[in-house]
Amino acid sequence: MKRRVLPGLPLALGITLLYVGFIVALPLGALIYKAGTLGLEDYWRIVSSERAVASYRVTAGSAAIATAFNLVFGMALAWVLVRYQFPGKRLVDAIVDLPFALPTAVAGIALTTLFAANGWLGSPLASIGIPVAYTPLGIVVAMAFTSLPFIVRTVQPVLEDLDPALEEAGQSLGGSDWTIFRQVMLPLLAPALMAGVSLSFARSLGEFGAIIFIAGNQPMSTEITALLAFIRLEEYDYQAAAAIASVLLITAFVMLAVTNFLQARALRYTQRS
Amino acid sequence: MKIRLDNVVKTFDTFRAVRGVSLEVASGELVALLGPSGSGKTTILRMIAGLEYADGGAIYFDAEDATAISVRDRGVGFVFQHYALFPHMTVAENIAFGMKVSKVKRSKTAIATRVSELLQLVQLEGLADRFPTQISGGQRQRVALARALAVDPKVLLLDEPFGALDAAVRRDLRLWLREIQEQLGITTLFVTHDQEEALDLADRVVILNDGVIVQEGSPQDVTRRPNSAFVTRFLGDTNRLFGRVAGGRAEIDGQAIAAPGLADGAAEIYVRPGDLDWSRSGEGMAATVTRVIDRPDSRRVLARLANGDAVELDVSPETDVARGDAGFLHIRRASVFAAPR
Numbered sequence: 273m274k275r276r277v278l279p280g281l282p283l284a285l286g287i288t289l290l291y292v293g294f295i296v297a298l299p300l301g302a303l304i305y306k307a308g309t310l311g312l313e314d315y316w317r318i319v320s321s322e323r324a325v326a327s328y329r330v331t332a333g334s335a336a337i338a339t340a341f342n343l344v345f346g347m348a349l350a351w352v353l354v355r356y357q358f359p360g361k362r363l364v365d366a367i368v369d370l371p372f373a374l375p376t377a378v379a380g381i382a383l384t385t386l387f388a389a390n391g392w393l394g395s396p397l398a399s400i401g402i403p404v405a406y407t408p409l410g411i412v413v414a415m416a417f418t419s420l421p422f423i424v425r426t427v428q429p430v431l432e433d434l435d436p437a438l439e440e441a442g443q444s445l446g447g448s449d450w451t452i453f454r455q456v457m458l459p460l461l462a463p464a465l466m467a468g469v470s471l472s473f474a475r476s477l478g479e480f481g482a483i484i485f486i487a488g489n490q491p492m493s494t495e496i497t498a499l500l501a502f503i504r505l506e507e508y509d510y511q512a513a514a515a516i517a518s519v520l521l522i523t524a525f526v527m528l529a530v531t532n533f534l535q536a537r538a539l540r541y542t543q544r545s
Numbered sequence: 546m547k548i549r550l551d552n553v554v555k556t557f558d559t560f561r562a563v564r565g566v567s568l569e570v571a572s573g574e575l576v577a578l579l580g581p582s583g584s585g586k587t588t589i590l591r592m593i594a595g596l597e598y599a600d601g602g603a604i605y606f607d608a609e610d611a612t613a614i615s616v617r618d619r620g621v622g623f624v625f626q627h628y629a630l631f632p633h634m635t636v637a638e639n640i641a642f643g644m645k646v647s648k649v650k651r652s653k654t655a656i657a658t659r660v661s662e663l664l665q666l667v668q669l670e671g672l673a674d675r676f677p678t679q680i681s682g683g684q685r686q687r688v689a690l691a692r693a694l695a696v697d698p699k700v701l702l703l704d705e706p707f708g709a710l711d712a713a714v715r716r717d718l719r720l721w722l723r724e725i726q727e728q729l730g731i732t733t734l735f736v737t738h739d740q741e742e743a744l745d746l747a748d749r750v751v752i753l754n755d756g757v758i759v760q761e762g763s764p765q766d767v768t769r770r771p772n773s774a775f776v777t778r779f780l781g782d783t784n785r786l787f788g789r790v791a792g793g794r795a796e797i798d799g800q801a802i803a804a805p806g807l808a809d810g811a812a813e814i815y816v817r818p819g820d821l822d823w824s825r826s827g828e829g830m831a832a833t834v835t836r837v838i839d840r841p842d843s844r845r846v847l848a849r850l851a852n853g854d855a856v857e858l859d860v861s862p863e864t865d866v867a868r869g870d871a872g873f874l875h876i877r878r879a880s881v882f883a884a885p886r
Contacts, residue, residue, distance in 0.1 A: 437629035440596050443616045444623040445643030445696055455646070459633045541633045541676040 303521065306514035318515045327497040328519065334408055334496075335476035338415035342472050343465065345416075346423030353424070354431040368425070371418050376481030383414055384486045406488030411496065414483045415476035422475060423468035430464040462538045470531035474524045546606055546699040546732045547572045548593060553602035555588050562588040564756035565602070570749075573730045575723070577743035580753035581779065586736045587704055589753070593734065594702050595619040606699065622693030622731075626705040628685045630677040636688050637673040640664070643696035663691040666725065683714040690722075694729070701726070703735035707742060719746050740780045744768065752776055774882045777815045784821070784856045786814040787884070795881040798830040804881035811884040814876075818845065821858035822875040823866060829873035832856065836868055848874070 307315060318324065353365055371379065387394040387404035394404055404410050434457070442452035458465075480498045488494040497520055504513035548570040555563040563585040570576050578586040591597040593604060595616035603612045611619055630639050637660050644656045651659075664670050667687040669680075677685055686706060693701065706722070707715040723746055726733050737743050743750045744764040751761040760772045771777040778785075788797035790812045795804040797814055804812065822829075823846060832848040835855070839845075843859040846866055850856060858874065860866065 435627065435629060437625045437627065438631060440616070441623070441625060441629040441631075441692075442642070442646075444594060444596070444621060445646065445692065446617050446648070447642070447646040448617070451646045455642075456631055538633075541678065 300521065303514050303517055306510055307518040310511050310515055314511075315515050318512045319519050323491050323495070324497070324500060324516055324519075326492045327495050327500045327516075330408060330411065330494060331477055331497040331520075332523070334411040334415055335473050338412045338419060338476050339469055339473045341412070341416050342420050342423045343469055346420055346468065346472075347427055347461070347465065349420075350424045350427040350431055354428060368421055372421050376418055376479065377485065379417055380414060380482035380485030383410075383417060383482065387413060387486065405486050406494065408487075408494055410486040410488070411483050411494060414486050415479055418479050418482050419472040419475040422471040423465070426464045426468035426471070427461060430461055434460060459538070463535045466531045466535050466538065470528055473527060477520055477524055548700060548732060548734070549605040550589070550593070551603045551605070553589070553592060553599045553604060555585070555592060555597060555600050562756055563592070563599075566753075566756070566758055567602075568751060568758065568761070570732060570734060572732055575726050575733045575746065575748045576735075577747035577750045578734060578736045578753060579738070579740060579743040579750055579779075581738060583755075584753040585756040586738075586753050590702050590704055590734060590736045593700070594621050594623045596623070620696075620698055621700045621702055622696065622698030624686070624689050624693050624701070624703040624706050626708050628677070628682075628689040630685055630689055630692070632677050635674050635676055636669065636680070637664070639677070639688055640692045640695050643692065647696060659695060663695055666694070667691045681714075682710050683718055686710065686718060690725075694731075699732070701731050701733040703733070705736055705738070708737070708739075715742070722746065744780075752779065754779075771880055774813055774815065774885075777880050777882075781817060782857065783815045783817050784858075786816060786854065786856070786879075788812050788814050788881075790881065790883070795879075797876070800829060800876050802876060802879045802881055807881060807883055813882050813884050814879050815882070816856075816876050816879045818857045818859040819843075820876065820878040821856065822877055823858060823860050823864065823872055824875065825870075825872045827873050827875070829875040832872060832874050834866055834868055834870045834872070837866060850874075 310318070349364075349368065353361065353368075384405050385391055387397070387410060389395060389398045389403065389405065391405070397404055402409070404413060438456055438460075439452055442456050447455070478498060480496075480502070483496055484499055487496065487499075489499060497516060501513045501516040501520070504510075504516060548568075550566055550568040553563055553566045554561075566585070566589055568589075578589060580586045588597060592599050595611070595614060599612055603610055605611060606619070616623075631642065634642065640660045640663055641656050644651050644659060660673070661670070664673055667690060669684060669687055669691070672680055672684065672688075677688070680688070690703075690706075703722075707718055710718065719742060735746070744767075747764065749761060750764055750767050752759050752767060754775055760767055760776050762770075767776060768780055771780060774785075777783055786797055788795045788802075789810065790796075790804050790807045791809050793803070793805050793807065795802045795807070795812050795814055802814060831851045834846055834848050836847040837844055838847070839862075842862070844862055844864055844866065846858050846860055848856050848858065856874065866872075
C-alpha cells in the first residue's frame with residue numbers, strides 16, 4: 273500500500289463501511305428480502321390492492337403539494353434570512369430548525385389541536401368551509417411542517433455565497449427584477465432547490481408520527497402508505513408490510529436518483545473542460 | 546455623454562463615505578478615480594451607475610438630472626471588480642444577456658451578429674461557447690467588458706477592473722482598454738487604488754481621500770505639482786524630511802529649496818528617491834548607507850541621515866555603493882508643505 277500523508281484512512285473507512293453496512297444497508301436489505309419471499313404474484317396483489325393504491329395517491333399527492341408549498345415558502349424564508357437584517361432574525365433562523373428537533377408526534381398533536389374544528393386556526397378555516405384536521409389537507413399541513421427545514425437549509429448557504437454583483441450586473445444590463453430572478457438567480461439556486469425538494473419530498477413520503485394524529489386515517493381517503501405498512505405489521509403480516517414499505521423505498525430511491533441526475537445537469541457549468 | 550456631479554453626499558449608517566463631491570467629466574474623456582480604500586471612490590462610481598442613490602447633491606448626464614433614475618434606465622455599462630459574469634451562461638450568452646432582456650427588441654440574428662462583433666473587439670473569437678470557469682481571469686474581464694458594451698452604454702464605468710489580475714496581464718489589459726476606449730470614444734470612469742494604473746491609463750486623475758476630492762488634473766499635473774503631502778505620498782515612494790521655511794525658501798542641511806507662498810515656520814520636505822543624488826564627497830546631507838537593493842533598472846540605496854532619519858534613493862545600476870559607505874545626498878527636486886500643527 274502507498275504511504276499517505278493524511279492519517280487514519282483504513283480506520284475511518286472501516287468504521288464508515290461497517291456503519292453503513294449494519295445501520296443502513298442491513299435493515300433495507302432485510303426489508304427487500306422479506307418482500308422477496310412473497311411470490312411475484314402475491315407481491316403484485318398486495319402492492320396493487322385498492323387500499324394500497326389509494327394510500328400511494330394520498331401520500332404522494334400530499335407530499336407533492338407540501339413540497340411545492342415549501343419550495344416557495346422555504347425559498348422566501350431563506351431569502352429573507354440571507355438578504356435582510358431585522359430584529360429577531362436569529363430567533364427566526366433558530367425556529368426554522370424546530371421541526372427537526374421536535375418529536376414528530378408532538379408536532380402532530382400540536383398541529384391537530386391548532387387545526388381542529390375548535391382550534392385557533394381550525395375554527396376560522398372551518399367557518400369558511402376549509403376543514404383541515406382529519407382531511408387530506410391536514411396531511412399536507414403536517415408534511416409541510418416537518419419538511420420545511422430541508423429547503424431553507426439547502427438554499428440558505430448557496431444564497432449566502434451568491435455574489436450580489438450578479439444581480440447588480442443584471443440590473444445594469446437593463447433586466448427587470450423578474451428577469452433577473454428567473455434567468456440569473458433561479459438557475460444558480462436550482463441545484464440547491466432540487467436537493468431541498470428531493471429531501472423534503474422523501475421526508476414527506478416517509479413521515480408518520482406527525483401525520484397520524486391529524487390525518488383521521490380513514491382507508492381510501494386519509495390513510496398514508498407508512499400507516500398501512502404499520503397496520504400490516506400489527507397484524508403480524510410481515511411480508512405484506514415489507515411489500516408496501518418496499519414501494520415507498522423504491523419511490524424514494526428513484527426520486528433521489530432522478531434529482532441527482534438533474535442536479536448534475538444543472539451544475540454542468542461548474543465543470544472545467 | 547458629459548457627466549456632472551454636484552456636491553454629492555453619501556452616508557452608510559454613520560459612516561460618511563462621500564462628503565460633497567463635485568466633478569465634471571467631459572464627453573469621451575477617460576478619468577481615473579484614485580484613492581486609498583475607504584476614500585469613497587467606489588461609492589462615487591456606484592452612484593454614477595445608479596447602484597447606490599445619493600443622499601444629497603445631484604448627478605447630471607448631459608443636461609438631464611439622472612440622480613433619481615434607476616440603474617436599469619441610466620444606460621451605463623458597469624464592469625465589476627470580480628467580473629460578475631453569470632456562471633451558468635456561456636461567454637456568448639453572457640454578452641447577449643443585455644440585448645435579450647432589453648426593451649428594445651432585437652432579432653436572434655442581430656444579437657448573434659453583435660455578439661460576434663464584440664467577441665472580435667475583445668479578441669476572444671474562439672471562446673464563445675466556454676463557461677466563465679473555463680477561461681482565465683484576464684479573459685473573464687474582457688468578457689465582462691464586452692457584456693457591458695453590448696447594450697451601447699452612454700457611459701462606461703469600471704470598478705477596480707484589473708485588481709484581481711496578475712501584474713503582466715494587468716499591464717496588457719491596461720493598454721488594450723485605452724485602445725478600445727479611444728476607438729469607441731465612450732466617456733469612461735474607472736476606480737483604482739493603484740496610482741501607476743491611474744497615471745498610465747487616464748486623461749485625468751481625480752485623487753480622493755476621506756470622501757472628498759483632494760486634487761484633480763492630468764497625470765502630469767498631479768505628479769509634478771502635487772498640492773498636498775497626502776497626494777505626494779500617495780502617488781509614489783517619497784522621503785519626508787523636516788526643515789524650516791523662511792522668506793519663501795525651505796532650508797535643510799545647507800540646501801535651499803524654493804517654497805513660494807509658504808509662511809515662515811516648520812515645513813515638511815518631500816523628496817522622491819529618484820530626486821536625490823549620491824556622492825562620496827561634496828555638499829549635501831551626510832548619510833551612511835545601511836542597505837543596497839538591486840532592481841532591474843536601478844539600485845535602491847537605503848541610508849541613514851546624521852539625525853537618524855532613514856531615507857531611500859535610487860542611483861544608476863553602475864554606481865559603486867555598498868553597505869557602510871558614507872557620503873552626501875543632494876536634493877535635486879522636492880515638494881515643500883507646511884508641517885501640520
